[in-house]
Structures are given as C-alpha cells and as structure tokens.
Amino acid sequence: MNDFFETLKPGSEEWILAKNLDPARLPRHIAVIMDGNGRWAKQRHMPRIAGHKAGVNSVRDIVESSARLGIEALTLYAFSTENWKRPTLEVQALWQLLRLYLRSELSTLRENNVRLTAIGRIEDLPAYVQTELAHVTSLTAANTGLQLNLALNYSGRTELVDAIRGIIASGVPADAVDEELIERHLYTNGLPEPDLLIRTSGEMRVSNFLLWQIAYSELVVSTTLWPDFRCRHLLEALLDYQRRERRFGGVGEPVTAQKEIDSIPVGVASR
Numbered sequence: 001m002n003d004f005f006e007t008l009k010p011g012s013e014e015w016i017l018a019k020n021l022d023p024a025r026l027p028r029h030i031a032v033i034m035d036g037n038g039r040w041a042k043q044r045h046m047p048r049i050a051g052h053k054a055g056v057n058s059v060r061d062i063v064e065s066s067a068r069l070g071i072e073a074l075t076l077y078a079f080s081t082e083n084w085k086r087p088t089l090e091v092q093a094l095w096q097l098l099r100l101y102l103r104s105e106l107s108t109l110r111e112n113n114v115r116l117t118a119i120g121r122i123e124d125l126p127a128y129v130q131t132e133l134a135h136v137t138s139l140t141a142a143n144t145g146l147q148l149n150l151a152l153n154y155s156g157r158t159e160l161v162d163a164i165r166g167i168i169a170s171g172v173p174a175d176a177v178d179e180e181l182i183e184r185h186l187y188t189n190g191l192p193e194p195d196l197l198i199r200t201s202g203e204m205r206v207s208n209f210l211l212w213q214i215a216y217s218e219l220v221v222s223t224t225l226w227p228d229f230r231c232r233h234l235l236e237a238l239l240d241y242q243r244r245e246r247r248f249g250g251v252g253e254p255v256t257a258q259k260e261i262d263s264i265p266v267g268v269a270s271r
C-alpha cells in the first residue's frame, strides 16, 4: 500500500479512508459488475453511449487504484453474452471504446506493472478487438503486478458449459470429476476466487457473473452509478469488506467457539 499513499494528499478524504484499512487484510481478487452507465446518461439527457464513454474513466481510475493498492487481481464484467441483445450501435460503440481504452492505456498499464488477461468466448468478438486484446495481452504478459482480467462475451453459465465440454473431451471418467478438476477447466484457472464482489448502481443481482467462483465472495453493493465510481468508492467497499467476518460455511474463529462453550452453564452443557 506504500505506493498508494505516495499519490495521496495527507488529510484528503481518500487518505483518511485508506488509513483505516488493514493492509494485511486486503482482498486478493476483486470482481466488479460495472452497472449504471445507461442511467447515468439518462439523468443527463444524453445517449446511453455517453454513459459507457464516461464509464471508461472509472475503469481507468479503478485499475490504477487497485494496482497501487497492491491488489492481485481485478475482474471487470465489461460485456456479457446477453449484451448482444442491445441495439447494434450500442454494441459497436462498446467494442470501439474497448479498443480505444486498450490503445490509450497500454503505456500506463506497463508503467503500473499491470498484466492484461481476458475471459469469455473471445473467439466470437469482432476481429479488430481480438487483435487489440492479443497485442496488449502479449505486451503485458511478463508484468508481475495487478492482473486486470476483462470478462468479455462472458457468462457464468457458458463458462460452465465450456468447462464441462472440456472435461468430457479429455475423456476423464465420471468418478474422477471433482471440484478441483472443474476449477482447472474454468476460464479463471490459476486466479484466486474473488474475495470481494462489487456491484454498482444499487442492483442486487449477480447477473450470471462468475457463478462458480463467487460461492464465498463478500458482496458489496454500491448505489453509485459506474461512471461516478472512483477510488473513494473502492476504498469504502474495501472498508465494508474488512468489517465482515468471513466464515466459509464454518462458525467463526475456534477461540470464539470455545469461549461460547465455556460460557454455557455446566448443567445445560451436559444435557
């Protein structure tokens, strides 16, 4: 987190929020459902595309903030398999914005030691987007800082379909299929599961995002629309995350459980 403080003004709102964070308990992997671009534009009587354009500034800010905070991985839900149902012009604008982002950010991604990866059915993206992605992916492949993972033409269900297809094609007998094998066939193979899932714009849905991987993720819903979401909102989500007690289906710290047993009157405990 030292890198992070270097860029902040002591006493600023972000500085105060960051000072309250425990650097030892930051999430390794943050996943984000970027939502609210359309509403942001509508509030301003602008076309939906203007909302997506403004959303790119938030992408830039959150990627840089995550890199400086020392987060290992950031997965952004940029285009779902269902997003093809949107008007053609909007879909085309989204791909153009992605190309623009990749072109203009390449040097910043390299300076910040960010490695770009993508998940989803990438082979179905427009050829020019695939070319740009392959270019930035290969030029950042050796970077060791934040892994910026873009979910493009992605859905959790198609990911599971593709994983099952891969498993069947490999000829593995049914009784050899276990959770570890399934994980190895997911697009996210090699990534830690998201510790924190952030959704912007106040919607309370997971929308077919990382369905397997978010089994134990902490969910933080921010009412801020994605184009307004900045480092300050990320820090607030991180503080919220650090207030949670993660139990992974258990009951909490063994020491707490023992204290509870000790506090039960003997007569009750032996019944």
Ligand code: FPP
Pocket (backbone or CB within 6 Å): 034, 035, 036, 037, 038, 039, 040, 052, 053, 055, 056, 059, 076, 077, 078, 079, 083, 094, 097, 098, 101, 150, 226
């Ligand atoms: C959801 O808002 C947002 C999207 C479907 C696209 C997200 C894309 C970007 C932020 C820009 C390009 C991405 C990168 C990685 C450079 P919505 O349109 O569903 O909003 P609404 O619910 O208010 O209509």
